Amino acid sequence: MTDWTSSSVVIRHKVGLHARPSVKLTQLAKTFAATVQIAGTPEGPWIDAKSIVKVMAMKAKQDSTLYLRASGGDAAAAVTALAGLVERDFDEDRAHAASG
Amino acid sequence: MRHPVELKGRPASDGIFAGPVFFLSTADAVRQASGDPAIERRDFDAAVAAAIAGLGALVAIAEGEGAEMLAFQIALLEDDALLAPARDLIGQGKPADIAWRKTVDAEIVGYEMSDDDYFRARATDLKDMRDRVLRQLSGTGGLGSQAGAILIGDDVPPSLFLEADWSKGGAIALRQGSPSSHVAILARARGVPMVVGLGDIIRDGHSEAAIDGAAGLLVLSPDAPQKRLWSAKADALSARRDREAPFLDRPARLGDGSRIELLINVAEPEELAVLDPGHCDGIGLMRSEFLFRDGRPLPDEETQYRAYRRLLDWAGDKPVTIRTLDIGGDKPVKGLTPEGERNPFLGLRGVRLTLQRKDVFTAQLRALARAATHGNLKIMVPMITLSAELDETAVLLDQVMADLARDGVAAKRPPLGIMVEVPAVAVAPELLAKAAFFSIGSNDLTQYVMAAGRDEASVAALGDPAHPAVLRLIAHVANYGRERGISVSLCGDMASEPRHLAALIAAGLRTLSVSPASIARVKAALAEIKPI
Numbered sequence: 001m002t003d004w005t006s007s008s009v010v011i012r013h014k015v016g017l018h019a020r021p022s023v024k025l026t027q028l029a030k031t032f033a034a035t036v037q038i039a040g041t042p043e044g045p046w047i048d049a050k051s052i053v054k055v056m057a058m059k060a061k062q063d064s065t066l067y068l069r070a071s072g073g074d075a076a077a078a079v080t081a082l083a084g085l086v087e088r089d090f091d092e093d094r095a096h097a098a099s100g
Numbered sequence: 101m102r103h104p105v106e107l108k109g110r111p112a113s114d115g116i117f118a119g120p121v122f123f124l125s126t127a128d129a130v131r132q133a134s135g136d137p138a139i140e141r142r143d144f145d146a147a148v149a150a151a152i153a154g155l156g157a158l159v160a161i162a163e164g165e166g167a168e169m170l171a172f173q174i175a176l177l178e179d180d181a182l183l184a185p186a187r188d189l190i191g192q193g194k195p196a197d198i199a200w201r202k203t204v205d206a207e208i209v210g211y212e213m214s215d216d217d218y219f220r221a222r223a224t225d226l227k228d229m230r231d232r233v234l235r236q237l238s239g240t241g242g243l244g245s246q247a248g249a250i251l252i253g254d255d256v257p258p259s260l261f262l263e264a265d266w267s268k269g270g271a272i273a274l275r276q277g278s279p280s281s282h283v284a285i286l287a288r289a290r291g292v293p294m295v296v297g298l299g300d301i302i303r304d305g306h307s308e309a310a311i312d313g314a315a316g317l318l319v320l321s322p323d324a325p326q327k328r329l330w331s332a333k334a335d336a337l338s339a340r341r342d343r344e345a346p347f348l349d350r351p352a353r354l355g356d357g358s359r360i361e362l363l364i365n366v367a368e369p370e371e372l373a374v375l376d377p378g379h380c381d382g383i384g385l386m387r388s389e390f391l392f393r394d395g396r397p398l399p400d401e402e403t404q405y406r407a408y409r410r411l412l413d414w415a416g417d418k419p420v421t422i423r424t425l426d427i428g429g430d431k432p433v434k435g436l437t438p439e440g441e442r443n444p445f446l447g448l449r450g451v452r453l454t455l456q457r458k459d460v461f462t463a464q465l466r467a468l469a470r471a472a473t474h475g476n477l478k479i480m481v482p483m484i485t486l487s488a489e490l491d492e493t494a495v496l497l498d499q500v501m502a503d504l505a506r507d508g509v510a511a512k513r514p515p516l517g518i519m520v521e522v523p524a525v526a527v528a529p530e531l532l533a534k535a536a537f538f539s540i541g542s543n544d545l546t547q548y549v550m551a552a553g554r555d556e557a558s559v560a561a562l563g564d565p566a567h568p569a570v571l572r573l574i575a576h577v578a579n580y581g582r583e584r585g586i587s588v589s590l591c592g593d594m595a596s597e598p599r600h601l602a603a604l605i606a607a608g609l610r611t612l613s614v615s616p617a618s619i620a621r622v623k624a625a626l627a628e629i630k631p632i
Binding site for chain 1: 178180214216406
């Protein structure tokens with residue numbers, strides 16, 4: 001039995017989990033050693049949050065809930081960081097403020 | 101020795117070029133399979149790595165949405181979920197190119213079947229990524245080898261255009277494609293000759309060709325007399341370009357040294373990727389229609405804000421004049437423009453339409469006011485006829501400013517100027533003295549003054565912007581602006597044509613907005629003009 005650290009977060013992004021947000025999500029997931037998975041329902045199917053192909057294939061839409069879970073050394077940090085990214089709407093406004 | 105083959109297509113970007121041909125399409129580039137899975141695997145991994153490296157270099161020069169889509173391709177190429185099936189097929193003895201194509205095509209089907217427009221559009225990115233790796237595998241690889249050649253293919257993605265080296269000339273000839281595609285826009289901005297819709301171009305041993313972008317002509321394997329003719333044409337063009345090139349990064353001046361403010365007209369933000377802001381004094385006309393394409397959902401405030409921000413970031417502290425939505429006339433957008441108008445050019449277009457669609461207008465003004473905090477932004481309203489239309493727009497902008505202030509959103513009220521294109525305004529500009537600036541739209545002004553539709557080939561000869569009646573109106577507006585301290589510029593096509601410049605300077609204009617590809621040419625021509 002794997003020990004999972006779990007969380008869930010609502011996607012507010014206008015077009016949902018599309019190319020730009022998906023790239024950010026997978027890039028962030030890859031910075032953790034833990035196995036990180038996401039799903040569209042609490043029951044799964046769970047997919048690898050480090051795979052852009054799989055994340056895009058979820059076609060998660062705006063206002064849908066994203067379920068997150070991770071296991072491994074930095075699992076708790078991974079779940080917090082990923083949920084935070086989605087909550088901050090993938091840092092799109094912040095990124096733009098920083099670029100100007 | 102091949103016989104010459106002449107093909108006629110549609111002009112997409114002017115210019116003449118003769119040189120070697122370079123066939124692009126993956127159908128033409130076949131990999132020689134080694135038959136050894138270990139070698140296929142090694143070549144495959146090397147091709148993916150090379151494609152990622154190439155994309156990384158592109159991201160650095162691409163702008164905005166283009167850069168984001170390149171980052172998406174990189175993420176895909178770094179994803180084992182995509183690479184593993186291809187490697188498995190290679191392990192089973194399939195050649196690397198076939199294994200890769202099969203794997204990616206299976207993925208593309210999933211995107212193409214989607215009922216979501218945005219998702220379906222990503223299929224193009226996957227194809228671009230697929231072909232990028234296939235080019236590496238077939239040895240046609242990095243496009244460095246293409247410098248100074250005529251690229252021939254079915255269609256080319258914008259990323260490939262950005263990747264190519266155009267410093268030694270070159271041209272593009274496409275079997276399919278469209279003059280309004282992004283690549284055509286980039287080609288025009290960069291001055292690369294391009295012809296589209298040529299139909300079947302058979303490789304068949306052709307190693308050189310000549311292209312005339314304006315005529316939409318491609319000649320494969322030109323014979324000796326043809327070659328002489330084409331090289332004379334190409335030499336004349338390149339001699340002219342050589343003469344003009346030194347002017348590119350100098351400020352625009354007349355023969356007496358007096359300064360001309362030279363701005364550029366931009367239709368697509370992607371154009372800016374190939375332009376240096378140091379070569380102009382700012383953007384004199386940014387058409388906002390690129391955000392409102394027919395058949396796509398209307399852009400929300402956030403999307404517009406981001407797009408306007410990118411323009412301002414590019415321009416630094418130079419002015420950026422963004423024209424509010426100018427659809428109608430010859431630019432219909434489903435769901436916005438009225439259908440069945442008997443004479444759309446005299447109908448509900450420009451500000452006449454946006455004032456009836458306050459929801460759309462308000463979102464655009466909000467996005468512009470927010471973006472204005474990041475640079476020197478000006479708002480230009482098209483198709484103004486009466487001062488009441490400008491007043492109503494100003495009230496709307498005040499309301500937008502009040503709403504943004506109330507919500508604590510950072511914003512700045514940009515100066516509100518107008519296009520002078522309706523003869524009523526050109527005749528009586530004093531009725532619009534409240535405008536922050538005038539920009540003369542000589543294309544529409546000419547068609548309205550001469551009563552000759554821009555899209556009617558049969559009356560094209562009447563549409564002469566240098567007709568004394570048009571020039572007199574231009575001079576009238578310029579003089580009025582000078583007396584009242586209202587800046588006046590001209591952003592129609594005539595400003596990009598050297599033969600009209602003397603007349604425009606004589607009419608009193610000192611600010612011009614031109615097509616990006618004509619900057620050096622216009623500067624060189626201005627330097628010849630001695631103002632009276």
